[in-house]
Amino acid sequence: MMNFVQRVLSRAFSLRGLLLKSAALGLIWFFLPFWLFFVFAVYFYFVPPFQPFKIFFPFLLTIAFSFFLQQNLLSVFLVGVLFFLVLGIKNLILVHRFQSHQLMAFLLLFLGYFYFFSVFGNWGRPISSFALFAVGFSFFFLFYELSAYTSEKKREKKIAISAIGAFLVFQAAAAILFLPMNRFYQTAVLFLSSVIIADIFLEYLNNGLSRKKILQDFSVFFVVATLLLAAANWEL
Numbered sequence: 001m002m003n004f005v006q007r008v009l010s011r012a013f014s015l016r017g018l019l020l021k022s023a024a025l026g027l028i029w030f031f032l033p034f035w036l037f038f039v040f041a042v043y044f045y046f047v048p049p050f051q052p053f054k055i056f057f058p059f060l061l062t063i064a065f066s067f068f069l070q071q072n073l074l075s076v077f078l079v080g081v082l083f084f085l086v087l088g089i090k091n092l093i094l095v096h097r098f099q100s101h102q103l104m105a106f107l108l109l110f111l112g113y114f115y116f117f118s119v120f121g122n123w124g125r126p127i128s129s130f131a132l133f134a135v136g137f138s139f140f141f142l143f144y145e146l147s148a149y150t151s152e153k154k155r156e157k158k159i160a161i162s163a164i165g166a167f168l169v170f171q172a173a174a175a176i177l178f179l180p181m182n183r184f185y186q187t188a189v190l191f192l193s194s195v196i197i198a199d200i201f202l203e204y205l206n207n208g209l210s211r212k213k214i215l216q217d218f219s220v221f222f223v224v225a226t227l228l229l230a231a232a233n234w235e236l
Contacts, residue, residue: 026080
């Protein structure tokens with residue numbers, strides 16, 4: 001009984017410390033120069049020096065998005081939430097690690113897609129192709145980290161599935177650039193596609209795919225994508 005109480009108290013103190021760190025980083029980002037925010041972010045990430053490279057890529061993406069985000073209250077909240085997830089997963093504070101990691105990955109993908117379509121709304125800019133590769137690589141690394149939670153043990157298979165998913169996302173983003181929609185709908189369609197791809201491939205790595213699962217996911221994709229395309233203001 002005493003061991004259980006100690007574990008509960010330790011978890012509570014850890015969560016309180018995590019909340020304070022993430023809130024502090026959000027406020028530092030908003031009120032102080034970015035270089036000072038960067039110093040605190042690096043310190044909080046590497047101290048304690050526990051498995052620092054486990055989710056190093058999400059940490060780098062969080063720093064990058066923090067640099068580009070407009071300074072407002074919503075962005076303060078996003079920065080705080082991202083660092084809450086990054087630090088909580090890295091230091092094994094969050095209990096439901098897969099769900100937390102999935103939430104962090106999807107949030108980073110959503111922010112990345114929104115920024116991508118805000119800058120490259122169509123094929124009018126020459127560097128759009130290079131930006132598309134960045135979109136694909138981001139999905140690859142984030143999905144590969146999620147694949148560590150599956151029952152699949154073969155590293156080569158997880159890399160191959162991650163690469164296939166990244167290629168599909170790359171193709172979807174390239175096709176969406178041709179659609180004359182605003183960035184909000186473009187982001188929503190690509191994000192929906194990524195969620196469905198990730199869900200199907202994670203299920204495949206866990207237990208193998210069933211026809212029922214494929215039908216469910218594609219039904220959801222078809223219904224939601226149809227609603228988004230119907231609601232979009234086509235900028236012809």
